[in-house]
Amino acid sequence: MRIHLHSHSSGLTGHISLSGSKSISNRLLILNAVLKQNVVLKNLSDSEDTKLLTQALQKISAGNSPIIDVNHAGTDFRFLTALLAATPGKTTLTGSERMKQRPVGELVNALRTLGADIQYKEKEGFPPLYISGKLLKGGEVRIRGDISSQFISALLLIAPTFENALKIRIEGDIVSRPYIDMTVAILKSYGILVNTQPREISVQPITADIATPTEYAVESDWSSASYWYSLAALSDTVDLTLDYFHGKSLQADAVLPEIYKSFGIDTTYTPTGIRLMKAGNPVKTFHFDFRACPDIAQTVAVTCLGLGISASFSGLETLKIKETDRIVALKHELEKFGAIVSITDNSLQLTPPENGLNMNLQTIATYHDHRMAMSFAPLCMKTKHLCIDDMNVVDKSYPHFWKDLAQTNMIIIS
Numbered sequence: 001m002r003i004h005l006h007s008h009s010s011g012l013t014g015h016i017s018l019s020g021s022k023s024i025s026n027r028l029l030i031l032n033a034v035l036k037q038n039v040v041l042k043n044l045s046d047s048e049d050t051k052l053l054t055q056a057l058q059k060i061s062a063g064n065s066p067i068i069d070v071n072h073a074g075t076d077f078r079f080l081t082a083l084l085a086a087t088p089g090k091t092t093l094t095g096s097e098r099m100k101q102r103p104v105g106e107l108v109n110a111l112r113t114l115g116a117d118i119q120y121k122e123k124e125g126f127p128p129l130y131i132s133g134k135l136l137k138g139g140e141v142r143i144r145g146d147i148s149s150q151f152i153s154a155l156l157l158i159a160p161t162f163e164n165a166l167k168i169r170i171e172g173d174i175v176s177r178p179y180i181d182m183t184v185a186i187l188k189s190y191g192i193l194v195n196t197q198p199r200e201i202s203v204q205p206i207t208a209d210i211a212t213p214t215e216y217a218v219e220s221d222w223s224s225a226s227y228w229y230s231l232a233a234l235s236d237t238v239d240l241t242l243d244y245f246h247g248k249s250l251q252a253d254a255v256l257p258e259i260y261k262s263f264g265i266d267t268t269y270t271p272t273g274i275r276l277m278k279a280g281n282p283v284k285t286f287h288f289d290f291r292a293c294p295d296i297a298q299t300v301a302v303t304c305l306g307l308g309i310s311a312s313f314s315g316l317e318t319l320k321i322k323e324t325d326r327i328v329a330l331k332h333e334l335e336k337f338g339a340i341v342s343i344t345d346n347s348l349q350l351t352p353p354e355n356g357l358n359m360n361l362q363t364i365a366t367y368h369d370h371r372m373a374m375s376f377a378p379l380c381m382k383t384k385h386l387c388i389d390d391m392n393v394v395d396k397s398y399p400h401f402w403k404d405l406a407q408t409n410m411i412i413i414s
Contacts, residue, residue: 002363003391003402005380006412010236014408017243018225019046020218021251022397023075023179026053027186028216030079030157033057034086035190035206040215043244048395049073056080060087067092072323072368072396074102075150077127081107082154085116086161087133092121094128098368101126102321107151110143111136114155114166138162138205145174145199148318152201153183159203160192167202174199175318178252178292185250189213220244220273222253224398226299227374229256232276233263234306234381235410243273252293259296262286263303282307291315298375301330301350305339306382308352317346323396324367333376336362337383363387370396377401380411 025045030053032039044050053076059065060083068084068091070076077095081104084091094100105125108118117132138159143151152168159166174180184201187194191211193204225242232238245254247269257267257274263286266279286309290297297313304311319326327348331341338353364376364386370393380386394401406413 001391003388004414005377005386005388006414007380007384007410008412009410010381012231012235012238012240012408012410015241015243016228016404016407018220018398019400020044020244021221022047022049022223023182024186024218024250025050026075026079027153027157027183028218029053029057030083031186031190033061033083034158034161035210035212037190037212039190039213042215042217043220044218045221046399047397048399049076049397052076053079060084060089060091063089065089065091067094070095070099072096072098074099074322077102078104078107078148078150078154079157081118081129081131082111082158084131084133085111085118086136086158088135089133091131091133092128093131094121096368098323099127103147104129106144106147107154110141110151110155113141114139114162136162138164138166140167140169142169142171144172145170146172146317147175148321149174149176149179152180156180156183156187156194156201156203160187160206162205165202165204167200170199170201175291175315176252176294182250182252189216219246219249219251221398222249222251222256223295224401225274226253226256226296227378227398227401229260229265229276230299230303230306230375230378231381231410232265232278233260233282233303234378238265238276238278240276241270241273242276245269245274253296255293256296259288259300263307263309282309284309286311288313289315294318295371297348298326298330298371301334301348302375302379304350305334305337305352305357306379308356310352311350313348313350314346316348320345323369324372326369326371329365329367329369329372333364333372336364337379357382359383361385361387363389366390366393368393370394370398374398374401377405
């Protein structure tokens with residue numbers, strides 16, 4: 001369903017509470033299932049991905065999982081591939097047509113090295129998979145680090161139930177390293193012994209006296225906060241509070257305060273969250289390597305367009321295998337506003353239009369990608385009106401986005 005945005009205010013004020021981090025929530029859910037623990041999870045993500053994962057885990061727990069379909073949820077697919085490989089039973093794991101185009105061979109090869117029985121049902125190296133789960137013994141495995149950090153996290157999360165220790169040797173460049181560090185930190189919080197080196201991670205099997213927490217409070221999602229940072233940067237005045245954030249985050253996207261300082265936004269940590277305010281003028285040129293935090297690249301690109309900033313982004317290689325090829329999609333949509341955009345397989349160069357943004361009403365194609373919808377929505381602050389071709393894609397990670405946006409009384413939604 002198409003949605004029309006119309007900006008009628010140049011100021012952003014409000015108080016927004018965001019749900020828990022999807023990345024942390026999904027790791028905790030998998031770990032609870034692996035360890036058969038009932039740790040109470042507070043402020044769990046309300047994203048579609050987390051709901052789909054919860055439903056899948058319930059089917060697995062009930063022994064009723066002949067077919068599991070995770071739709072567009074890439075994290076779910078990768079984590080469940082590992083979990084099902086180490087859980088006795090037979091399951092076909094599948095997803096949307098786009099999911100069937102996203103490579104999973106590196107993870108499958110690593111699991112097969114550990115003794116897993118996984119078959120491709122259609123194209124070699126891609127979903128869907130037929131998994132005959134069984135208890136895995138562990139051992140040493142080598143895996144490339146430049147495809148997806150989720151492959152490594154998937155292995156780490158199931159390792160505590162192995163008979164022997166798991167040793168992962170990571171080859172090549174490592175993308176999204178903070179997400180691997182997040183997984184390690186969560187494992188350690190559950191009392192699991194993990195040893196990390198720059199290119200090697202080992203996990204010890206659980207022991208009878210493992211000291212798991214009784215509850216875990218999930219911090220709010222920094223990826224969701226990125227859209228509010230963009231709105232703040234593109235507004236004339238700002239006084240916005242976002243709840244349940246803190247300075248010692250496990251999330252890679254917690255780099256947002258540093259990035260948006262370049263765009264004139266100051267972040268103050270409060271006892272309950274963060275406060276965003278204007279604090280100077282934006283830079284004229286901007287460069288950033290998004291290798292560690294690719295999920296916020298689209299949002300930052302739109303911010304640069306709206307502010308008239310020439311920008312170059314690197315470290316974007318994982319964007320090609322997301323819900324869509326995000327590099328190509330960004331180029332197409334940014335150019336609608338007069339930008340000059342050049343791309344490679346891992347970079348994007350943005351030159352804003354010399355004579356200002358194209359102010360004609362534009363419709364943003366979302367490509368079945370939640371982040372395309374939400375990253376472009378703040379641009380309405382500059383163009384005054386904007387259409388998004390599918391409002392429902394936001395359900396994947398931030399289902400209350402449009403409601404929260406309307407709450408600020410800054411943008412009229414129809």
